[in-house]
Amino acid sequence: MTVSAPTSALSSQEVEDDRPTTEPPTVPLARDTPGRPKSGRRRAVSQERLASLVQGRKAVLCVDNVSVSFDGFKALNELTLILDAGELRCIIGPNGAGKTTLMDCITGKTRPDAGSVYLVGHGEDLIGLSEHEIAALGICRKFQRPTVFGGHSVFENLELALAGNRSVWRALFGGLSKAEAEVIDQTLETIGLKEARDRPAGQLSHGQKQWLEIGMLLAQKPRVLLVDEPIAGMTHAETERTAELLVSLAGERTVVVVEHDMEFVRNIASRVTVLHEGRVLAEGSLDQVQANSEVVEVYLGAGHA
Amino acid sequence: MSALAVFRRMHSTRGWLVFGACALVALVLIPLFHSALPPTSPLAVSDRLIALLGKFCCYAITAVALDLIWGFTGMLSLGHGVFFALGGYAMGMYLMLGIGSQGVYRSNLPDFMVFLDWKELPWFWHGFNRFFFALFAALWVPGLLAYVFGYFAFRSRIRGVYFSIITQALTYALMLLFFRNDTGLGGNNGLTDFKQIYGWPLALSQTKRMLYVLTAASLLLTYLLCRYVVTGKMGRVLRAVRDAESRVMFLGYDTRKYKLFAWTFSAVLCGLAGALYVPQVGIINPSELQPSNSIEMAIWAAVGGRGTLVGAALGAFVVNGAKSWFTVALPELWLYVLGALFILVTLFLPEGLVGAFNKLLERRGVKVAVAAGGKSS
Ligand SMILES: Nc1ncnc2c1ncn2[C@@H]1O[C@H](COP(=O)(O)OP(=O)(O)O)[C@@H](O)[C@H]1O
Numbered sequence: 283m284t285v286s287a288p289t290s291a292l293s294s295q296e297v298e299d300d301r302p303t304t305e306p307p308t309v310p311l312a313r314d315t316p317g318r319p320k321s322g323r324r325r326a327v328s329q330e331r332l333a334s335l336v337q338g339r340k341a342v343l344c345v346d347n348v349s350v351s352f353d354g355f356k357a358l359n360e361l362t363l364i365l366d367a368g369e370l371r372c373i374i375g376p377n378g379a380g381k382t383t384l385m386d387c388i389t390g391k392t393r394p395d396a397g398s399v400y401l402v403g404h405g406e407d408l409i410g411l412s413e414h415e416i417a418a419l420g421i422c423r424k425f426q427r428p429t430v431f432g433g434h435s436v437f438e439n440l441e442l443a444l445a446g447n448r449s450v451w452r453a454l455f456g457g458l459s460k461a462e463a464e465v466i467d468q469t470l471e472t473i474g475l476k477e478a479r480d481r482p483a484g485q486l487s488h489g490q491k492q493w494l495e496i497g498m499l500l501a502q503k504p505r506v507l508l509v510d511e512p513i514a515g516m517t518h519a520e521t522e523r524t525a526e527l528l529v530s531l532a533g534e535r536t537v538v539v540v541e542h543d544m545e546f547v548r549n550i551a552s553r554v555t556v557l558h559e560g561r562v563l564a565e566g567s568l569d570q571v572q573a574n575s576e577v578v579e580v581y582l583g584a585g586h587a
Numbered sequence: 588m589s590a591l592a593v594f595r596r597m598h599s600t601r602g603w604l605v606f607g608a609c610a611l612v613a614l615v616l617i618p619l620f621h622s623a624l625p626p627t628s629p630l631a632v633s634d635r636l637i638a639l640l641g642k643f644c645c646y647a648i649t650a651v652a653l654d655l656i657w658g659f660t661g662m663l664s665l666g667h668g669v670f671f672a673l674g675g676y677a678m679g680m681y682l683m684l685g686i687g688s689q690g691v692y693r694s695n696l697p698d699f700m701v702f703l704d705w706k707e708l709p710w711f712w713h714g715f716n717r718f719f720f721a722l723f724a725a726l727w728v729p730g731l732l733a734y735v736f737g738y739f740a741f742r743s744r745i746r747g748v749y750f751s752i753i754t755q756a757l758t759y760a761l762m763l764l765f766f767r768n769d770t771g772l773g774g775n776n777g778l779t780d781f782k783q784i785y786g787w788p789l790a791l792s793q794t795k796r797m798l799y800v801l802t803a804a805s806l807l808l809t810y811l812l813c814r815y816v817v818t819g820k821m822g823r824v825l826r827a828v829r830d831a832e833s834r835v836m837f838l839g840y841d842t843r844k845y846k847l848f849a850w851t852f853s854a855v856l857c858g859l860a861g862a863l864y865v866p867q868v869g870i871i872n873p874s875e876l877q878p879s880n881s882i883e884m885a886i887w888a889a890v891g892g893r894g895t896l897v898g899a900a901l902g903a904f905v906v907n908g909a910k911s912w913f914t915v916a917l918p919e920l921w922l923y924v925l926g927a928l929f930i931l932v933t934l935f936l937p938e939g940l941v942g943a944f945n946k947l948l949e950r951r952g953v954k955v956a957v958a959a960g961g962k963s964s
Pocket residue numbers: 301303304313314315352357375376377378379380381382383384
């Protein structure tokens with residue numbers, strides 16, 4: 283197989299930033315998070331604080347009083363959110379509510395001004411860890427736009443994602459074990475891309491890329507899976523398959539889905555959190571939050587109900 | 588991983604045959620023609636030509652090393668002349684001390700030190716009277732500088748054009764440093780007038796041949812090492828970093844370490860190239876550190892085709908072959924030709940000569956596998 287030219291390999295899917303509104307990724311501004319080094323300020327988890335948040339629930343991830351402001355504008359405002367082990371959680375909210383920013387904070391892409399993120403069982407505050415460290419702890423993320431490596435084959439994409447030793451040494455001298463190759467082949471089967479195994483991922487259709495990306499997330503064996511607007515740009519059939527897949531993924535792991543589409547949310551959700559202006563406005567089942575008058579006003583009132 | 592699997596992963600059978608043919612020509616035929624054929628023979632290889640080929644091989648090593656960092660990792664270094672020059676200076680120091688008391692001033696000190704009225708060797712010259720000490724220094728000094736420089740650059744997440752600019756600044760700063768007499772490396776004039784290497788007089792035809800063979804073998808070895816790197820998991824991670832670094836980070840890879848490996852390894856190879864270069868051209872001076880020198884290196888890789896290794900080496904031979912011809916025939920035109928070549932390649936052959944060649948083959952229905960990545964598992 284030939285490899286496309288260095289610059290053209292990922293033309294349609296840069297992942298530096300999901301937002302069309304912010305600066306281009308190559309310009310590291312002070313506030314532009316991809317350019318900010320994050321090593322250095324590690325903090326231990328305060329066990330009492332964690333216990334008081336969890337209150338006996340089987341929690342896996344706690345976002346504690348997190349605030350983020352962009353040039354004075356508060357994208358997240360003392361937000362607190364607790365995710366239970368194995369649950370499927372939908373996060374909804376109008377545009378600009380801070381949903382993507384919340385994911386950025388959890389995954390280390392954005393460093394909040396205040397607050398903490400705890401992963402139960404891990405002794406360190408996730409705020410202060412770098413992206414790759416958080417990812418290695420099993421918190422994985424699917425971006426809004428599909429971001430597969432277009433110049434790599436489907437198989438190679440999964441190989442890169444596969445959970446395991448990520449040391450330079452291993453990359454130089456190690457090989458793929460039989461068991462690992464089997465995991466990849468299984469994943470290929472799950473996501474229905476067995477036929478496309480050796481094709482460059484850049485040649486896949488939009489929907490197939492989304493699937494491959496979900497496969498990559500699975501290969502990472504995550505504890506928490508964060509999925510940002512998974513069905514944007516999908517066909518109806520693809521949407522349905524995605525809903526099924528997300529439901530089947532929860533249970534073994536915690537899945538957090540950010541979505542606009544209420545139909546979709548109704549199909550999959552057990553529990554819904556409504557964000558508004560960087561804060562949790564309501565939490566509960568979809569019917570409960572839809573009955574909430576505040577929610578109706580800010581969100582559902584805008585034509586959805 | 589078994590040796591056979593590695594062998595298979597690096598090249599197809601046909602690829603290995605081509606490689607073997609190149610090795611045969613470079614390591615056997617050319618030296619043979621140089622030593623055995625009379626100068627009147629049409630295939631004769633003169634002393635001048637074999638030294639020239641040796642020089643080109645040094646450039647090709649540099650280009651392959653640069654391709655690893657630019658073509659595969661996506662970081663355009665415009666400062667690889669630094670590592671080349673450091674390797675060159677390390678070897679130059681050995682050669683300088685090898686002159687002994689045969690210099691103009693009949694002193695044990697190098698001439699330029701006598702001229703500056705120094706009484707003894709500066710501390711950092713100690714040990715350089717030994718060949719292997721110097722050769723080792725030619726590898727670790729560039730490697731260490733690259734490691735430290737890369738550590739801070741990658742930690743601050745300097746990328747893209749910013750990275751290119753600071754590497755240019757690095758070579759410029761070092762050039763100014765090396766121009767100073769106080770630096771203790773011969774200032775403006777650099778190190779030259781070498782007499783012998785490892786007991787062999789440099790003027791001797793055999794010495795030239797031996798140096799050429801060593802350089803050509805180093806080029807082949809460099810290629811194999813880089814090929815090993817890029818066809819393994821390391822290469823796949825590096826290409827992924829090139830295409831979408833933050834995505835790789837979100838997969839749990841510490842991309843800094845990967846970049847640091849490629850960058851340092853590349854610098855060490857350049858140091859080797861510099862060390863082989865100096866005994867063959869007989870001089871090393873700060874002009875090697877001119878920013879334009881490093882830019883030229885990038886042009887070699889671009890002309891040959893980035894991200895293929897072979898292309899980079901080919902580009903080094905083609906561009907420098909043209910340069911040798913032009914600087915004799917039409918010296919004042921060379922810079923224009925180089926500029927035009929670069930523009931033409933960028934516009935019409937974005938994948939370089941190798942890319943164009945592959946397209947040609949593909950159009951004829953031949954499957955090509957020059958670029959790395961290839962098959963998995
Ligand atoms: N890097 C940034 N710089 C400046 N403002 C930002 C940045 N990222 C997000 N914002 C702002 O923060 C708010 C929340 O954004 P976001 O989290 O993307 O919302 P959502 O995903 O819920 O639509 C928006 O008003 C957005 O403009």
